[in-house]
Each structure stands twice: as C-alpha cells, then as structure tokens.
Amino acid sequence: MLEVNRKMVWKGTKTGLQTTWELAKVVVPTAMVVAVFRASGTLDIITAFFAPYMGHFGLSGEAAVVLFSGYFVNLYAAAGSIMALNLTVREITICAVMLGFCHSLLVELPISQKAGSPLGYIFLIRLSCSLAVGWLLGVFLP
Amino acid sequence: MAFGGVSTMSILWEGFVQGMRGLWTVALIVIPLMVVLEIADSNGLLKRLNRLMAKPFRVIGLREEGAFPVVVAIVFGITYGSGVIINHVRTGKVTRKEARVVGTFMALAHALIEDTVIFWVLGAPLLLLLAPRVILAYIMSYLVYRWTPETNSSDGDDLKAVN
Numbered sequence: 359m360l361e362v363n364r365k366m367v368w369k370g371t372k373t374g375l376q377t378t379w380e381l382a383k384v385v386v387p388t389a390m391v392v393a394v395f396r397a398s399g400t401l402d403i404i405t406a407f408f409a410p411y412m413g414h415f416g417l418s419g420e421a422a423v424v425l426f427s428g429y430f431v432n433l434y435a436a437a438g439s440i441m442a443l444n445l446t447v448r449e450i451t452i453c454a455v456m457l458g459f460c461h462s463l464l465v466e467l468p469i470s471q472k473a474g475s476p477l478g479y480i481f482l483i484r485l486s487c488s489l490a491v492g493w494l495l496g497v498f499l500p
Numbered sequence: 501m502a503f504g505g506v507s508t509m510s511i512l513w514e515g516f517v518q519g520m521r522g523l524w525t526v527a528l529i530v531i532p533l534m535v536v537l538e539i540a541d542s543n544g545l546l547k548r549l550n551r552l553m554a555k556p557f558r559v560i561g562l563r564e565e566g567a568f569p570v571v572v573a574i575v576f577g578i579t580y581g582s583g584v585i586i587n588h589v590r591t592g593k594v595t596r597k598e599a600r601v602v603g604t605f606m607a608l609a610h611a612l613i614e615d616t617v618i619f620w621v622l623g624a625p626l627l628l629l630l631a632p633r634v635i636l637a638y639i640m641s642y643l644v645y646r647w648t649p650e651t652n653s654s655d656g657d658d659l660k661a662v663n
Contacts, residue, residue, distance in 0.1 A: 360543050370538030374531030377614070381526060386519035393515025394508070437618050441522035442515055447623045454619035458633050459608055466578055466607075473582035474589060474596065475603035484607055487636050495628075
C-alpha cells in the first residue's frame with residue numbers, strides 16, 4: 359500500500375541530518391554555557407533569585423534557566439539546559455509542557471504577526487497558556 | 501581563569517560532552533522519524549490527514565482551505581503554516597477571520613512531532629506533551645471564532661521560511 363523508494367529515504371535522512379545539525383549548533387553551546395554558569399556560581403545566584411517564583415509551578419530555581427532559554431531562544435536551547443542540569447523527570451515534564459505553548463518567541467512572534475495576528479495578542483495567549491498549565495501541573499502532577 | 505581549582509577548559513569540555521551525548525540520543529530518533537514523515541508525505545497521507553481533520557475544524561469555523569495551513573503547521577512547523585495562510589489570504593481562499601482563528605491555533609500547537617520528540621527523548625510522557633497543546637489550541641481558537649467580528653481586519657505579509 360505504501361510506496362517506499364530510495365529517493366524518499368534519502369530526502370528524509372537529509373532532513374533529519376539537517377535538523378540534527380541545527381540542533382547541534384544550539385544544544386552544545388548552551389550546555390557549555392550552563393556548565394560555566396554552574397562552575398562560576400552564576401547558576402546559584404539565578405537559582406536563589408527565581409526559586410520563590412518557580413515554586414508556583416512545582417519547579418526548583420534551576421529550572422528558570424530552562425524556561426528562559428526556551429522562551430527566548432528555542433526548544434533546543436532549553437533541551438541543552440536540561441542536559442546540563444540535574445532536574446527530576448517531574449521537573450523536566452513540567453518545563454516541557456510549559457515550553458510547548460510558549461517558545462522561540464523572538465523568532466515566532468514576528469512569524470505569527472506576518473500570518474495576520476497581532477504580536478501582543480499572540481504573546482499574551484502563549485504565555486498565559488504556558489503559565490496556567492505549568493501551575494496546574496505543579497499542583498496536580500504526582 | 502579557574503573556578504575553584506577546576507580549569508575553564510575542563511568545564512567547557514564537560515558541557516560539550518553533555519551536549520553531544522544528548523544530541524546523539526535525539527539524532528537516533530529524529531533521523532528515522534524524518535524518513536517516516538517523508539514517506540508518509542510522498543504517499544499522500546498528509547492530504548488524507550487533512551480530510552480526516554476537516555470535521556473537527558469546521559466547529560471552529562474553518563473550511564477545508566482554512567484547515568490545511570493548520571495541518572501543515574502541526575506537522576512541519578509554524579513557519580510553513582504561516583507561509584500557507586499568507587498565500588491563502590492573498591488569493592482570497594480564506595477570510596481574515598479564518599486567518600485569525602488559524603493563527604491562534606498555530607501559535608499554540610505547531611511542529612507537534614519535532615517539539616514533542618525533543619522532550620520525549622529527555623523523559624517527558626508523550627500524552628502530556630501532546631494533549632494539553634492540542635486541547636488548549638482548540639478551545640482558544642473556538643473562543644476567537646465566537647468573539648471575532650466578521651469584519652475584523654488584520655495584515656498578512658510576505659514571509660520567507662525561517663527554518
């Protein structure tokens with residue numbers, strides 16, 4: 359029923375390799391930056407500052423780094439941060455779901471605008487969904 | 501420069517190794533996934549998916565022309581979905597109100613395969629990665645559909661694919 363030929367496999371592999379390369383360009387430097395943050399004590403300062411706010415979402419202060427890299431840069435940067443930090447699976451899950459709604463804002467908000475929706479409106483909808491679902495998960499996720 | 505006796509180089513190296521290890525895990529899934537996606541697309545499964553989704557999309561005020569950009573955005577990402585919707589608005593295939601509904605849906609739920617895989621590989625459960633996005637996107641676009649007046653205008657613009 360499905361037709362499979364070499365051209366499709368090659369094209370798919372090429373797309374996959376491209377994605378992996380795009381991923382590498384962000385994930386690896388981010389993991390390195392976060393490693394430096396940790397060694398230099400900067401991470402402790404960020405963690406201490408955000409710990410009280412992160413608590414609302416059932417997250418530790420460290421997770422603020424994941425959320426910020428995801429919100430402003432992209433999901434690969436968030437993944438890089440996750441790899442360099444010691445978060446629990448529960449925390450990774452909460453961050454992941456929150457970031458699903460709201461990420462890569464610097465790139466994607468202008469795209470949404472070009473597709474005919476006001477920037478501020480899309481920003482509000484994405485951030486509020488992210489925060490609301492994060493809060494729900496923080497309360498209800500076992 | 502040194503942090504508590506540990507050299508900067510070894511710290512950078514540690515981060516590099518962590519990043520590469522994570523990257524390897526993701527590549528092992530992303531590459532086969534893209535092959536499967538390409539085969540599915542070449543066999544017209546995307547069109548069939550679009551027909552399947554036509555009915556639930558009618559509830560939020562989208563005809564088949566309006567549902568198509570959403571399907572594209574869900575599978576390939578917001579940039580591609582936006583490209584289609586801009587084109588559709590220009591050629592009059594969708595109204596501006598439909599564009600707004602599509603924009604809302606796309607903003608919340610797009611690149612569902614790629615985005616989901618990234619965090620699924622890192623240990624987050626599949627259902628939690630997918631269900632909240634789709635459900636909230638649906639609810640929000642329904643609200644937009646109900647509350648947006650038919651005459652509301654918005655600007656579509658040319659767009660080049662960003663990624």
